[in-house]
Amino acid sequence: MPFIPHTEKDIKDMLSTIGVAKIEDLFDEIPANLRIKELPAIPEGLTEMELARLMRERAEQDLSALCFIGAGAYEHHIPAAVWEVTSRGEFLTAYTPYQAEASQGTLQLLYEYQTMMASLMALDVSNASLYDGASALAEAILMAVRANRQTKSQRILIPQTVHPHYRHVVKTIVGQQGIEIVEVPFDPKTGTTTLAILQKMAGEAAAFVIPQPNFFGALEDVDALTDWAHQQKALVIGVVNPLAMSLLKAPGEWGQTGADIACGEGQPLGVPLASGGPYYGFLCCKKDIVRQLPGRIVGRTVDTDGKQGFVLTLQAREQHIRRAKATSNICTNQGLLVTASTIYMSLMGPKGLKRIAEACYHAAHELREKVKTIPGVEVAFTGPSFHEMVLRLPKPVDAVLDELAKYRIQGGLSLQKTYPQIENGLLVCATETKTSQDINEYVEKLKLALNHASHASHNEKKTVTIKAEGV
Amino acid sequence: MSSVPKALKYSKTHEWVRQDDDMVTIGITDHAQTMLGDLVYVELPEIENSFELGQECAVVESVKAAADIYCPISGEIVEINELLLDNPQLINEDPYGKGWLVRIRPFDNDMSQLLSPEEYSKVVASEAH
Amino acid sequence: MLIFEQSQKNRSATVQYPRAISQKMDIPKALLRQDEPLLPEVSELEVVRHYTRLSRKNFSIDTQFYPLGSCTMKYNPRGVHRLAFLEGFLNHHPLSLDSQSQGFMSCTYELQEILKAVTGMKGVSLTPMAGAQGEFAGVAMIRAYHQARGDVARDEIIVPDAAHGTNPASAVQCGYKVKEIPTGADGNINMEALRAAVGPQTAGIMLTNPSTLGVFEQKIKEMSEIVHKAGGLLYYDGANLNAILGKVRPGDMGFDVMHINLHKTFATPHGGGGPGGGPVAVGERLVPYLPIPMVTKQGGTYRWLTEEDCPDTIGRLSAFMGNGGIILRALMYARLLGKQGMHRVAEFATLNANYILAKLRTAGFTPAYPTRRASHEFIITLKQEAKELHITALDVAKRLLDYGFHAPTMYFPLLVPECLLIEPTETESKQVLDRFVDAMVQILQEAKDNPDLLRSAPHTLPVKRLDEVKAARELDLVYRAC
Structure with missing residues (x-):
């Protein structure tokens, strides 16, 4: 019995101390017509080994090579x-x-x-x-x-x-x-x-x-x-x-x-x-x-x-x-x-924390300078920024992100729904975890994605099925 | 046994009231402060605010409890005991003296809702059971 | 010693630093920080040692029996914790494309389905991040439901006097007035009081069943009829779901909406006060109002449901989708238990509670509801001991710490004087329970022989009783370097 330590003898002794014949009797105050016997929708129990295999398979589906999404959740080195x-x-x-x-x-x-x-x-x-x-x-x-x-x-x-x-x-x-x-x-x-x-x-x-x-x-x-x-x-x-x-x-x-x-x-x-x-x-x-x-x-x-x-x-x-x-x-x-x-803050101290913030700034700055060289890509706003920025792409953002996903790159967050006034806006982030090679890789693949995305059908909206399952 | 001075009037909710000329002074009783334990914070109303009889006009807090103070008489706040803000223990030490909470200018002199010391003592005694 | 007091200027754990970059920044000076924040400058070893030592000053499930009533401190399986740290889960960004999130979403979907099955409800949203947020979401849905029907005069939520403090607080956060109703001497809600309380102003009632008094509300069906007839809805506080998992379902009792505490019934770690998880489950009528996002499955693919799919939703409650890591852990625990394991949770939680109750009663302790069967928890009252021996529930609780047991919940519910609320959970063995009872018996003897031993307890912990009055009067909430 998972996580229940009772032996047969324990159960017998305990029931006799309480003065009932079986565990079921302990529920005698609950009206019988409310009781359920089965939970058919729930699968049989797994062993830890079986669960580990199942979860590894699922976790692997979500592995990405490089993540350039920020938007309120940021990838950092954690000691x-x-x-x-x-x-x-x-x-x-x-x-x-x-x-x-x-x-x-x-x-x-x-x-x-x-x-x-x-x-x-x-x-x-x-x-x-x-x-x-x-x-x-x-x-x-x-x-x-x-x-x-x-x-x-x-x-x-x-x-x-x-x-x-x-x-x-x-x-x-x-x-x-x-x-x-x-x-x-x-x-x-x-x-x-x-x-x-x-x-x-x-x-x-x-x-x-x-x-x-x-x-x-x-x-x-x-x-x-x-x-x-x-x-x-x-x-x-x-x-x-x-x-x-x-x-x-x-x-x-x-x-x-x-x-x-x-x-x-x-x-x-x-x-x-x-x-x-x-x-x-x-x-x-x-x-x-x-x-x-x-x-x-x-x-x-x-x-x-x-x-x-x-x-x-x-x-x-x-x-x-x-x-x-x-x-x-x-x-x-x-x-x-x-x-x-x-x-984390104790390990980093005041100087370490500042060093990370600076490294984030510089990584994003490098990214900004390099993406600007791609024809048609613009930085949306003037003025200083920290480790994140908005780009305007020459192609529909969702299609570009799908292309980048083929290289297992998470290219940023599309702003199409939240800020439609920023045409083809993409919010992209680089923290201290991104090296110059990573940034070059991003720029390379973004170029390819922009090329390929032009062949993809623009604004292809996935139709929303009204009666969704499982809600 | 907690003290219930003869010169004051009381509410069922453990406030005391003292008439000083055309003003009344309000505090919480010895019994109330004993039940609450060591007070750690007092929230007082702003001067010139008006309260109806029975309306919440202040809050006193101990470590384990917070109690609303219900205005025992309708009127306008004319003075608050600012000493309490830094020294809430004054209520524990001297509930009928230095531990007063607010002074009010009553809208009328209707004290008929209030209890006599004898009546209030009965309220306290009944709670002890 | 505080970590700050170990700090030495310019000491650092540089292996953790990124490489320095000497280039200039284009940030104007007016936007830059001038001073250093007060963070310690210590080595990695000092950090590891300091916090490892601090951890050893805690009681925890991994080290002590924790019979904390209403909190369900059961074993938190280590395997589950380890698997939640798989890289694909851990490094997964919450705003990844659906196509790059199918693993996590499949887990989310599966937990939604499992919770529907065990609660007997029609829809589930996992986003509330704690029980109290689940309560908020639940009451907000009740409100949305009435408003959608133009039934706007309902401005009152009924709450029993024994309810968790979060119930009235949540109702008020949703703009409702609270009406308290009393409990009878048998621990059931007073039906006359309920009948008198409901009316056209009633938006709903919030109930825990089994109640916080550790007994099953037997007339629940009748209560649900009374409230429904008055046009109100029933909210089920899932804090005590452990008592009935696989035995009775809130949906079958007539409840319209509920929350589930994943950190209780589904064994996710409490972490010293959080994170929790407070998914909400609802019956047919409230499905349109569930908080977003949720996961749906179309064909073999999972997809997030957002405001576009659910125009009547009460909205978002968290920046992303709630406590994802807790959802994973709860799902994994549910999969380890399986359908048989679910039934056993309630069975053995109830067996353990009734066993301790029987033994304590024999030993001379007074149950608060002696005629009732315990659910997964029960209350003893030390009113008699307080009167005769001048010791309090607090004294007994503190003395238990000396015996290596975490104290039960004290002084809750407020209506039982000098009470201890005891919940052993199903994961404790008979032998542990026996040792706990032995300690209680011994403490009762000490109370008679040497009551000061209790009044000044604990004696064996890192500190003795702490001055809470001083803490509140002379607020010292942050360390200031001298």
Whole structure:
């Protein structure tokens, strides 16, 4: 019996202690007409060996040679030590540290994480993490609405240069509470949010979201945007790539007084791509609004002997005490991913992290210069960028990506559906994992793909079958 | 046994009320602070805000609990005890004195909803069972 | 010692660095960071040693029995963890083309189908990243359903007083008011109170069954009729699914929507507080509102369903498709169990719970619901001991740590005074359960002979009882270098 240790004798002894004849009798309080006998749709059990073979076959189908997709999930080198240590059973199979004395490992690690993340964001405090970057942005917005004492406005300004999926998640989560989301268009030349555009949106708002780098990889003029937003009495929420903050000005330093809240996706710091998760969202803020910070928070204190120790604190804001009046319904942090990230940041240190960010910048820069030489390929936006950029191709992007896939190259993300105004737009990313040879290979194959794609039928839309299976 | 000063009036939800000329001062009772344990945070309303009788006007938090303070009388907030923001333990140490929460200018002088010390003592006693 | 206190200026683990590039950057200085963040400068060995040592200060399933009620701390198979690290899964980008994601998508599809089978529901979306997010999605679907019918006056969700705190919190996040209803002395919901609570304002009710009191709500069919008749929908909190896996299905009990905690019933690791996984399953009426994306199968090919396919969806809940790695692990666990294994989960979880209950009762402990059969978990109340011996549930919990057992859930549900909620799970052996009972018996004796031993426990852990009041009053949330 998989994972059930009972021997026949154990079962007999236990039943006799309970005073019933068979296990089935233990379910005698469940009405008989509700009981099921079989689960025919579920296959027979496998041995671990059989499962391993099956999973290897499936995993191999998804192997690609080179990945140039970014768009919120980034391929980085992860030192072996990160997941070797993270996978220790004492981290992997522990639960939320409610029993502080029996959880000092996780609690101290979270305190160290909070320190590192707050410092990386140049803000005062950090929580112990949320689900992912997109849901962290939604929580940051809810937090800003609660925390903003200067205005009663429920208006949130969010640039279209924020990841489209993040904006979608914000609508799903925040939209249930009557908060108004106003999208700010971007300058078609720079791919950024400009003061000229913002002037048309002046007026009180609870919060203004500033991405850095933005979805296109372009760098926003964070100082000017922050100061403008503060003039509208809005709190400023930076949604940033944490790795990039080792190189770029951190939210707490933006403008005259700094962003009030910073959030984003922690994945670049030691978390594998893994089909989109589990990742973790980070959330940091200024000290004066810490009471509105949702999620788990760890504090340092002392025990009865005066010895240093760590506990979950500010718990009275949380759902298990405050129930309907909690700051959020969240009761998870992504502890395991934060464990990996804390180890990753410790290994890299301030200099290593910056070195990686620089290497990302240079790899993307090299890619940018080389693709520009392909006839018909243009870089969509002027101005500085981090490790990602938008290209305009002379051919339909989807067809080109299908061609590149034949070489097992993942050529980037098509923007056709999300940004139709950027004709044949392709978002492409190069991190420190891409060598000059990789980039040359990409450029070569992109040329071939552009040639072949011209023979492919343009805009061949796959017809959507309405009655889909399995839903 | 927790103290229930004779000079005050009380609500069933464990607030006390003291009439000072045309103002009233509000706090939480000794019994309430004992039940909550060591307080760690107090959230007070903004001055000039108005509250109806029974409306939530403040929150006090201990490590394991958070309790809403229900306004025991309708009126406008004229003063808050800012000392509590950094020293919530004042409520534990001196609930009827330094631990007061807010001063209110009542809309009317209707105190008929409030309990006498004797009546409130019965409420406390009944909760002990 | 903190990792920061081991830091030495300019020490580094350079083998992990990419090569330096001396070229200039075109980023304006105003956009660049000027100072260094406070990260430690340490060697690789120091990092490995520091965090390995920290790990040893934790209790975990791999090292201790963890009878944490309502959390289902069962064994997390190592083979599953290893296979989730296969390169094809690990390095797979979430925005890869469908043609380059068939392996992962086949796993996703298969788990959707398995969850439909075990819940008796018609549709499943795996994207919610935790139980609480599943609850949010579920209530949002209830809301979308009523709104689509123009039934907009329904503004109330009914929640029993014993419910998990997430239930009312999730309802409020979806813009609903919460109405609490009481539990009877037998642990069942008070039917009169339910009848009185429902009405044209009722959007739905959120229930856990077996409830958080560890007993099966026997009149569930009647309850579902009452709520449905009033026009409301039934939400099933899947936190206790382990108790009934393969025995009863929420869909058959009359529920319209539910979430499943993959980190409980499907054995994915808790990771010190996360990640979790909170897929939602729904009956026919709510299928159009499921959160996206989901996977469908057409011919032999898998394809993502997005807003174009599901125009009425409540939307996305995560940047990509939820906790993919957790979905993989849950699927692998389900495949290892197979159909027979599913039935056994509930059987042995229930056997273990009732066995400990019987032994503790014999030893003099007081069950909170003595007339009821335990489900996969049960409550004992230490009200009597608190009164006579002046020890609390907290004291017993802390003393258990000294015996090498993780404490049960304490003070939840709130309506049972001085309670411990005990859930052994099916993966523990009789011998472990016996040792746990022995420890409880010994602690009860200590409470009589030397109660201070309990009040000052734990004595053998890295720290003694911690000052939570100080932590909350004098917030120290980040380390500051001196």
